[in-house]
Amino acid sequence: xxxxxxxxxxxxxxxxxxxxxxxxxxxxxxxxxxxxxxxxxxxxxxxxxxxxxxxxxxxxxxxxxxxxxxxxxxxxxxxxxxxxxxxxxxxxxxxxxxxxxxxxxxxxxxxxxxxxxxxxxxxxxxxxxxxxxxxxxxxxxxxxxxxxxxxxxxxxxxxxxxxxxxxxxxxxxxxxxxxxxxxxxxxxxxxxxxxxxxxxxxxxxxxxxxxxxxxxxxxxxxxxxxxxxxxxxxxxxxxxxxxxxxxxxxxxxxxxxxxxxxxxxxxxxxxxxxxxxxxxxxxxxxxxxxxxxxxxxxxxxxxxxxxxxxxxxxxxxxxxxxxxxxxxxxxxxxxxxxxxxxxxxxxxxxxxxxxxxxxxxxxxxxxxxxxxxxxxxxxxxxxxxxxxxxxx
Numbered sequence: 191x192x193x194x195x196x197x198x199x200x201x202x203x204x205x206x207x208x209x210x211x212x213x214x215x216x217x218x219x220x221x222x223x224x225x226x227x228x229x230x231x232x233x234x235x236x237x238x239x240x241x242x243x244x245x246x247x248x249x250x251x252x253x254x255x256x257x258x259x260x261x262x263x264x265x266x267x268x269x270x271x272x273x274x275x276x277x278x279x280x281x282x283x284x285x286x287x288x289x290x291x292x293x294x295x296x297x298x299x300x301x302x303x304x305x306x307x308x309x310x311x312x313x314x315x316x317x318x319x320x321x322x323x324x325x326x327x328x329x330x331x332x333x334x335x336x337x338x339x340x341x342x343x344x345x346x347x348x349x350x351x352x353x354x355x356x357x358x359x360x361x362x363x364x365x366x367x368x369x370x371x372x373x374x375x376x377x378x379x380x381x382x383x384x385x386x387x388x389x390x391x392x393x394x395x396x397x398x399x400x401x402x403x404x405x406x407x408x409x410x411x412x413x414x415x416x417x418x419x420x421x422x423x424x425x426x427x428x429x430x431x432x433x434x435x436x437x438x439x440x441x442x443x444x445x446x447x448x449x450x451x452x453x454x455x456x457x458x459x460x461x462x463x464x465x466x467x468x469x470x471x472x473x474x475x476x477x478x479x480x481x482x483x484x485x486x487x488x489x490x491x492x493x494x495x496x497x498x499x500x501x502x503x504x505x506x507x508x509x510x511x512x513x514x515x516x517x518x519x520x521x522x523x524x525x526x527x528x529x530x531x532x533x534x535x536x537x538x539x540x541x542x543x544x545x546x547x548x549x550x551x552x553x554x555x556x557x558x559x560x561x562x563x564x565x566x567x568x569x570x571x572x573x574x575x576x577x578x579x580x581x582x
Contacts, residue, residue: 221249221250221251221254223245224245224246224249224251224254224255225254227242227245227246228246228254228255228257228258228498229258231258231262231498232257232258232259232261232262232498233261235265235501237501238495238498238499238501240448240449240452243448243451243495243498243499244444244445244448246491246494246495246498247444247447247448247491247492247495248444249491252487252490252491252494252524255491255494255495255498255524256490256494256523256524256525258494258498259493259494259495259497259498259524259525260523260524260525262497262498262501262525263497263506263525263526263527266504266527267504267527270561270562270563271562271563271564271565272522272527272528272529272557272560272562272563272564272565273505273527273528273529273564273565273566273567273571274528274529274530274531274532274550274553274564274565274566274567275325275326275530275531275532275566275567275568275569275574276319276322276323276324276325276531276532276534276550276566277319277324277325277326277327277328277359277531277532277534278315278316278318278319278324278327278328278534279327279328279330279531279534280307280312280315280316280327280328280329280330281307281329281330281331281332282306282307282312282329282330282331282337282345283304283305283306283307283331283332283334283337284297284303284304284305284331284332285297285298285299285301285304285305285306285332285334285336286298286331286332286333286334287299287332287333287334287335287411288332288333288364288409288411288412297332299334299335299336306334306336306337309348312349313352315327316349316352316353316356318534319534320353322532322534323550323566324532324534325356325357325568325569325574326356326357326358326359326390326568326569327356327357327358327359327360328359328360328393328531329358329359329360329361330360330361330362330365330393330395331365333364333365333368333411333412335372338372338373339369339372339373339375339380339383342361342369342384342387343383343384343387344387346358346360346384346387346388346389347387347388349388350387350388357390357391357568357569358388358389358390358391359390359391359392359393359433359569360389360392360393361384361389361392361393362392362393362394362395362396363392363394363395363396363397363413363417363418363421363422364395364396364412364413364418365396366380366381366384366392366421366425367413367417367418367421377420377421377424378424378428381421381424381425381428381430382428385428385430389430390430390569391430391431391432391433391465391569392421392422392425392430392431392432392433393432393433393435394422394432394433394434394435394464394467394468395435396409396412396413396418397418397434397435397436397437397450398436398437398438398440399436399437399438399440399442399446399447399450400415400418400419400436400449400450400453400454401415401442401446401449401450402414402415402416403446404440404441404442404446407441408440408441415453419453419457422434422457422461422463422464423457423460423461425463426457426461426462426463426464427461430463431463431464431465431569431570432463432464432465433464433465433466433467433468433507434454434458434464434466434467434468434503435467435468435469435470436450436451436467436468436469436470436492436496437469437470437471437472438450438469438471438472438484438492439471439472439484439488440472447492448499451495451496451499451500454467454500454503455499455500455501455502455503458500458502458503459502462502464503465503465504465505465569465570465571466503466504466505466506466507466528466571467496467500467503467505467506467507468506468507468509468530469489469492469493469496469509470489470509470511470512470513471484471485471488471489471492471512472484486513486517486520489509489512489513489517489521490517490520490521490524493506493508493521493524493525493526494524494525496525497524497525497526498525504571505527505528505571506525506526506527506528507526507528507529507530508521508522508526508528508529508530509521509530510529510530511530515552515556518530518556519556519559519560522556522557522560522562523560528567528571529553529556529557529564532549532550532553550564
């Protein structure tokens with residue numbers, strides 16, 4: 191695949207035309223400098239180095255980035271298909287002691303509007319998920335000091351007994367580390383006990399940016415970057431597959447974004463346990479665009495660079511929940527091969543004031559307009575077949 195030597199166009203999301211040959215969007219690297227990098231990685235399958243990734247994250251040539259990322263995507267997934275899953279994002283509690291500066295969802299212990307989900311409510315949500323053709327739940331919650339490891343084990347056993355075929359994708363690394371600390375048990379033991387009770391896989395939540403400087407500023411009550419990686423390593427070694435995520439657009443530098451990607455790629459090279467990578471920009475409280483540090487252009491650029499850099503993580507998911515359908519559709523030309531979850535419920539992003547929803551027919555239309563067939567999958571990216579029904 192040859193890269194053009196002329197700049198196809200520059201995009202300025204504010205609508206202001208670029209002055210002369212200046213980059214239109216936050217970058218200082220001339221577009222022609224990135225073409226040899228993209229040529230080597232996209233055409234020859236070379237590995238993207240950290241300095242090269244930083245350069246790409248400073249480029250405004252979204253077309254060249256997208257073309258290269260799409261070439262890598264088609265090498266990994268040559269069929270003209272786009273996958274998705276139907277699940278429900280269920281929060282079991284909004285009570286949390288982490289105190290993350292960016293979270294609009296959590297409530298402190300003792301708050302009048304704090305809650306813990308009831309079994310009746312959980313049953314209703316799962317039955318609705320099955321009725322909609324769903325196959326799994328994504329279950330996460332705050333770091334609630336009143337919920338013991340035994341409470342979580344009992345919840346998982348109840349779920350497994352009531353819904354034997356349900357895939358339970360639950361408990362992000364900060365939750366696992368919190369249970370380890372509160373119970374006085376090693377992370378390995380906590381994971382083994384949760385898996386024995388019914389846990390199938392672990393979401394990549396709570397990653398934000400995997401550098402300790404950023405985490406100390408924004409989420410001091412959560413685990414550090416190294417501990418997040420340790421939990422994921424332990425899960426992978428026990429045979430639990432996981433996803434990997436990234437939330438950016440806060441206070442991180444370009445180099446720290448690259449460091450985040452490097453930690454993920456290094457662990458994947460060691461364990462092979464990540465099934466997919468999902469990234470999204472910070473959603474400011476209230477959703478006001480004046481507050482937004484990172485918009486659609488940066489999202490598409492970050493997505494393309496992630497596809498180029500994370501050469502050993504097979505799948506890249508779109509984030510229509512934060513970006514909306516049309517930007518998610520554009521991401522299908524930027525290295526994305528999966529439209530993520532239909533997500534029958536989402537609370538954390540919504541609490542920040544960002545609301546997007548979709549349907550299976552609309553996802554299918556988005557895929558078809560880009561020349562793809564939409565196919566439903568399970569967590570492991572296998573073709574989905576409805577097997578289990580809720581217990582009578």
